[in-house]
Amino acid sequence: MKAAVLTAPGTLELKEVPTPEPDADSALMRVRACAVCGSDVRIARHGNPRVTPPQILGHEAAGEVVAVGRNVSKIKVGDKISLGADIPCGNCSFCEDGMANNCQINYAMGYQFAGSFAQYVLLNRLMVDYGPIHAIPPGVTFEEAALAEPLACVLNALERTPVQFRDDVVVIGAGPIGCMIIPVAKAHGARRVIVIQRSPARAEMARRFGADVVITTGGADPVGAVLDLTDGLGAHLVITANPSPSTHADAIAMARNRGRVNLFGGLPANSRIELDTNLIHYKELTVSGAHGSLPPHHRRALEMIASGLVRVGDLITHRFSLDQTPEAFAAAQNRAGGRVVVEPWGRTDA
Numbered sequence: 001m002k003a004a005v006l007t008a009p010g011t012l013e014l015k016e017v018p019t020p021e022p023d024a025d026s027a028l029m030r031v032r033a034c035a036v037c038g039s040d041v042r043i044a045r046h047g048n049p050r051v052t053p054p055q056i057l058g059h060e061a062a063g064e065v066v067a068v069g070r071n072v073s074k075i076k077v078g079d080k081i082s083l084g085a086d087i088p089c090g091n092c093s094f095c096e097d098g099m100a101n102n103c104q105i106n107y108a109m110g111y112q113f114a115g116s117f118a119q120y121v122l123l124n125r126l127m128v129d130y131g132p133i134h135a136i137p138p139g140v141t142f143e144e145a146a147l148a149e150p151l152a153c154v155l156n157a158l159e160r161t162p163v164q165f166r167d168d169v170v171v172i173g174a175g176p177i178g179c180m181i182i183p184v185a186k187a188h189g190a191r192r193v194i195v196i197q198r199s200p201a202r203a204e205m206a207r208r209f210g211a212d213v214v215i216t217t218g219g220a221d222p223v224g225a226v227l228d229l230t231d232g233l234g235a236h237l238v239i240t241a242n243p244s245p246s247t248h249a250d251a252i253a254m255a256r257n258r259g260r261v262n263l264f265g266g267l268p269a270n271s272r273i274e275l276d277t278n279l280i281h282y283k284e285l286t287v288s289g290a291h292g293s294l295p296p297h298h299r300r301a302l303e304m305i306a307s308g309l310v311r312v313g314d315l316i317t318h319r320f321s322l323d324q325t326p327e328a329f330a331a332a333q334n335r336a337g338g339r340v341v342v343e344p345w346g347r348t349d350a
């Protein structure tokens with residue numbers, strides 16, 4: 001089969017590789033859509049401790065089952081399925097406690113296991129038994145189903161720092177993740193969702209996803225702008241959805257007393273910021289991070305997409321063939337766009 005293989009950090013090569021053959025406990029999926037995540041771009045450029053080249057990246061995927069081992073009963077040939085990324089090891093205290101995204105092994109598709117920038121992807125025994133594999137609901141396309149993975153991460157983040165009824169919620173960064181947060185926060189009862197985003201294209205996208213206020217002067221004084229909108233008190237919940245370290249300090253500065261802050265956006269490795277922790281102390285803030293998701297988040301994400309609550313299809317701005325995977329990565333790196341999807345078998349709908 002054809003696959004885009006990361007042969008070394010910085011080198012993504014299109015190669016002919018053996019098509020995986022499922023054993024009795026595993027299955028094979030024909031990949032119809034795989035979206036390029038910001039983390040894929042970072043791994044392709046700088047590598048990752050959980051990825052040993054040569055490896056096929058890609059963890060936001062959907063397709064159809066083309067072969068199953070004789071012990072597999074969860075899925076069958078012909079099923080149209082969406083895949084999440086994080087796979088519980090099923091065997092540690094975190095996995096036992098239902099927080100497998102904190103599993104210390106942290107198995108994931110496109111990391112330790114070959115991912116979906118390929119014509120086919122192997123669903124191994126762990127993925128089949130414990131992993132996020134869910135049927136694509138009627139009316140949802142393959143490319144929309146692929147975006148259930150990042151939406152699942154949003155649902156995990158909003159569990160860590162819930163939206164409460166009539167909250168003012170600030171989202172810093174209106175990339176695909178930031179845009180997904182907006183309708184979910186509103187559905188959870190937010191009074192206003194205020195988005196901070198300088199790029200005009202992304203500000204427009206945030207408006208289309210239901211942002212009540214878009215602050216486009218973010219570089220100047222985002223904290224002052226949020227305080228102005230909130231009678232000088234700040235927002236109940238602030239979520240970062242961008243890779244800029246300074247926004248972590250901004251988020252803490254613009255949260256109101258007893259507010260919640262979610263440092264959701266990962267930063268480049270070894271980022272350090274200066275922080276006045278007295279702000280957390282005096283304002284009695286709850287500060288959390290969020291990373292990855294659990295299989296139930298993935299299932300609920302698909303339900304949200306099917307219901308029309310989160311119109312993930314509107315986030316897709318570029319589509320590429322498998323041969324063009326390097327171009328797809330370049331497009332994803334250009335932050336002006338939305339989600340970039342690779343379609344290994346061309347344009348097909350579920």
Ligand SMILES: [Zn+2]
Pocket residue numbers: 037038039059060149150
């Ligand atoms: Zn992702």
Ligand SMILES: [Zn+2]
Pocket residue numbers: 088089090091092093094095100103104105106
């Ligand atoms: Zn585990």
